[in-house]
Amino acid sequence: MSQPVITSARFFVGRTGDGLISFGSGQPDLPPPRAVFDILPHYSAFKYGLTQGQENLREALSKQYPHASPEQFVITNGASEALDLSLRVLARFHGAKRCLIPRPYYYSYPFNVEFAPMGVEYYDLKDGKIDLDHFLEQMKKADVVLINSPSNPTGAVQDIPVLKEIERLTQEKNLWVISDEVYKDLIYDRDNYLIQGERVITINSFSKTYAMCGYRVGYLYGRQSDFIDMVVEMKNHTSMNTNILGQEMAYTATCVPMDEINKQVAVWRERRDTIYDGMKALGLDLWKPEGAFYVFPKMKDSTRVVNELYYKHNMITYDGAWFGAPDRVRFSYALEVSKILEGLERLEGYLKKNPGVVSG
Amino acid sequence: MSQPVITSARFFVGRTGDGLISFGSGQPDLPPPRAVFDILPHYSAFKYGLTQGQENLREALSKQYPHASPEQFVITNGASEALDLSLRVLARFHGAKRCLIPRPYYYSYPFNVEFAPMGVEYYDLKDGKIDLDHFLEQMKKADVVLINSPSNPTGAVQDIPVLKEIERLTQEKNLWVISDEVYKDLIYDRDNYLIQGERVITINSFSKTYAMCGYRVGYLYGRQSDFIDMVVEMKNHTSMNTNILGQEMAYTATCVPMDEINKQVAVWRERRDTIYDGMKALGLDLWKPEGAFYVFPKMKDSTRVVNELYYKHNMITYDGAWFGAPDRVRFSYALEVSKILEGLERLEGYLKKNPGVVSG
Numbered sequence: 122m123s124q125p126v127i128t129s130a131r132f133f134v135g136r137t138g139d140g141l142i143s144f145g146s147g148q149p150d151l152p153p154p155r156a157v158f159d160i161l162p163h164y165s166a167f168k169y170g171l172t173q174g175q176e177n178l179r180e181a182l183s184k185q186y187p188h189a190s191p192e193q194f195v196i197t198n199g200a201s202e203a204l205d206l207s208l209r210v211l212a213r214f215h216g217a218k219r220c221l222i223p224r225p226y227y228y229s230y231p232f233n234v235e236f237a238p239m240g241v242e243y244y245d246l247k248d249g250k251i252d253l254d255h256f257l258e259q260m261k262k263a264d265v266v267l268i269n270s271p272s273n274p275t276g277a278v279q280d281i282p283v284l285k286e287i288e289r290l291t292q293e294k295n296l297w298v299i300s301d302e303v304y305k306d307l308i309y310d311r312d313n314y315l316i317q318g319e320r321v322i323t324i325n326s327f328s329k330t331y332a333m334c335g336y337r338v339g340y341l342y343g344r345q346s347d348f349i350d351m352v353v354e355m356k357n358h359t360s361m362n363t364n365i366l367g368q369e370m371a372y373t374a375t376c377v378p379m380d381e382i383n384k385q386v387a388v389w390r391e392r393r394d395t396i397y398d399g400m401k402a403l404g405l406d407l408w409k410p411e412g413a414f415y416v417f418p419k420m421k422d423s424t425r426v427v428n429e430l431y432y433k434h435n436m437i438t439y440d441g442a443w444f445g446a447p448d449r450v451r452f453s454y455a456l457e458v459s460k461i462l463e464g465l466e467r468l469e470g471y472l473k474k475n476p477g478v479v480s481g
Numbered sequence: 482m483s484q485p486v487i488t489s490a491r492f493f494v495g496r497t498g499d500g501l502i503s504f505g506s507g508q509p510d511l512p513p514p515r516a517v518f519d520i521l522p523h524y525s526a527f528k529y530g531l532t533q534g535q536e537n538l539r540e541a542l543s544k545q546y547p548h549a550s551p552e553q554f555v556i557t558n559g560a561s562e563a564l565d566l567s568l569r570v571l572a573r574f575h576g577a578k579r580c581l582i583p584r585p586y587y588y589s590y591p592f593n594v595e596f597a598p599m600g601v602e603y604y605d606l607k608d609g610k611i612d613l614d615h616f617l618e619q620m621k622k623a624d625v626v627l628i629n630s631p632s633n634p635t636g637a638v639q640d641i642p643v644l645k646e647i648e649r650l651t652q653e654k655n656l657w658v659i660s661d662e663v664y665k666d667l668i669y670d671r672d673n674y675l676i677q678g679e680r681v682i683t684i685n686s687f688s689k690t691y692a693m694c695g696y697r698v699g700y701l702y703g704r705q706s707d708f709i710d711m712v713v714e715m716k717n718h719t720s721m722n723t724n725i726l727g728q729e730m731a732y733t734a735t736c737v738p739m740d741e742i743n744k745q746v747a748v749w750r751e752r753r754d755t756i757y758d759g760m761k762a763l764g765l766d767l768w769k770p771e772g773a774f775y776v777f778p779k780m781k782d783s784t785r786v787v788n789e790l791y792y793k794h795n796m797i798t799y800d801g802a803w804f805g806a807p808d809r810v811r812f813s814y815a816l817e818v819s820k821i822l823e824g825l826e827r828l829e830g831y832l833k834k835n836p837g838v839v840s841g
Contacts (some may be wrong), residue, residue, distance in 0.1 A: 135532060153527050161521040166512050169506065169694045171494060198558050202841040205719040229718040236715065334529045335725035358589040359565040360558040364724040365695035
């Protein structure tokens with residue numbers, strides 16, 4: 122039987138099997154806070170909710186952002202819908218024609234921009250970081266700028282002075298900024314900086330901080346009331362309210378003390394150190410992730426590597442080509458340290474037979 | 482204090498108050514089957530589900546359609562997302578430029594078509610029914626045809642020979658048909674006919690049959706595997722899986738014997754007869770609904786009527802203008818018979834003072 126070539130992450134959907142180690146999907150393995158399940162036995166609502174999102178949830182979220190108010194939030198079907206709606210509204214009602222996104226990028230970004238529809242422009246990251254001169258040059262081509270810090274797939278957190286400079290210049294030039302901050306609570310070494318401004322749209326979700334991926338609760342936050350109105354109007358036609366029970370579970374999650382959530386960061390840090398140190402010891406070229414849960418080592422001929430690691434070593438990894446970086450492979454480390462160590466051993470075996478994979 | 486003029490259904494969101502009678506929102510007041518809540522206490526999943534939809538749910542749905550298979554279904558955030566995705570995929574990947582929709586229409590249709598983006602064409606219904614000659618003339622302008630039977634806002638069910646003729650001609654001419662059948666289980670007097678074919682996309686939801694509006698579980702069913710693939714690919718970027726718990730509740734609903742669901746039709750029929758007979762007695766010009774839960778009487782100057790009924794008689798009704806019928810008013814009869822009777826009394830009082838509203 123011939124083995125199909127793996128050309129997208131969808132290939133791995135539903136793949137399980139004896140001894141398979143998955144560094145693939147970007148979702149927490151640690152469960153949501155117990156409290157979110159405690160509300161289930163007594164839940165009985167069934168009617169439509171508000172298209173903009175339930176009031177208790179928006180009220181709770183508004184307290185997490187300085188000077189924010191509940192009417193500045195829209196609850197969405199995950200960060201994905203928040204991004205889709207934002208881009209569609211900017212394209213349709215604000216005349217936006219081109220959107221600037223980072224490269225490497227989260228693999229949906231180019232599709233989201235094209236579906237809006239808008240044209241895609243890129244700013245290339247240097248070892249995961251924004252090169253401000255290059256960014257400002259590229260910025261001239263766009264009406265909308267997308268920032269993703271901490272980043273999937275790079276694990277990089279952008280430097281605060283750079284983000285502040287981007288914040289200043291984009292607002293000065295009346296550009297829209299979409300700031301995808303779904304990993305904002307998963308930072309290891311320092312604070313992140315959250316971009317603010319009149320034309321800033323902040324996107325977040327309950328998938329990473331609270332491990333509620335399957336429930337698809339995300340949101341966008343923006344200060345311009347006409348933008349928010351148009352998002353609600355569009356969502357009213359394209360999906361209506363986000364699942365009311367998912368929203369109530371998300372509200373319950375916001376009531377859990379942040380200390381409890383932050384305890385998990387220690388778990389993630391141990392995993393990060395394990396995989397980063399292990400890969401460095403194997404001679405791989407990578408930077409140390411400051412946030413999220415991905416490492417992104419250089420590997421020559423990444424498509425071949427991903428195929429061989431799966432078919433010969435029973436490991437799932439994601440081809441950097443899917444993220445605009447064909448010389449890298451993404452490893453999600455959302456799994457136990459023992460499995461990370463086992464995966465590193467298999468990787469060592471593979472690299473010994475294929476030393477050319479490690480870039481010089 | 483001046484009273485704002487009511488210009489859209491959004492005005493009524495969250496309006497409650499002493500003695501308010503709402504003939505507004507189109508959602509069942511009878512709750513979902515008890516079984517869908519019984520699964521909640523033991524539910525603990527949290528990871529991403531399949532973007533296409535959970536296998537048990539698609540398997541169950543495939544048994545409801547002749548010769549269907551689970552891979553021909555995509556589970557969506559309500560029928561709204563099913564329609565949005567269908568139109569976007571047809572516009573983007575199948576080159577569809579113009580979509581033909583009924584008039585009067587469900588108020589989202591023109592927006593959905595324009596957001597796809599496609600141009601909107603209309604076929605005018607005669608007393609709620611399709612006029613085949615006119616339909617065939619209009620059909621020449623479109624690549625995609627939308628059918629909605631039973632219909633919101635008209636309550637009409639299209640005649641079977643007409644639907645069969647449309648089925649035959651659209652497939653012969655390689656047009657795509659989107660058949661919105663969300664009210665298919667709410668028919669009073671006879672069977673509906675479900676349009677079938679290679680280029681037919683059937684849209685349905687758990688909102689009406691199972692009263693699960695707030696949970697936003699809908700689906701589309703289509704035979705062309707490349708169309709389904711593109712829908713899944715697009716949804717993968719725009720919202721990912723539909724809420725996993727909503728899907729499990731929907732699956733549980735499919736396990737409830739249809740007899741139990743159909744018992745509710747008797748409740749709806751009594752309500753329909755009450756409001757239809759009551760309105761006829763008031764001299765209103767309307768047809769008897771064969772499905773769904775709306776009556777759509779003729780009323781001159783509908784915008785004024787809707788405003789006066791709300792501000793002077795504490796009743797919510799929807800302006801026909803929002804549905805492309807400015808000489809009619811929509812009354813949803815998803816409420817108890819006693820309230821319907823109370824509403825009819827208020828309406829009688831209003832019409833006595835405003836006899837010109839009833840068209841001659």
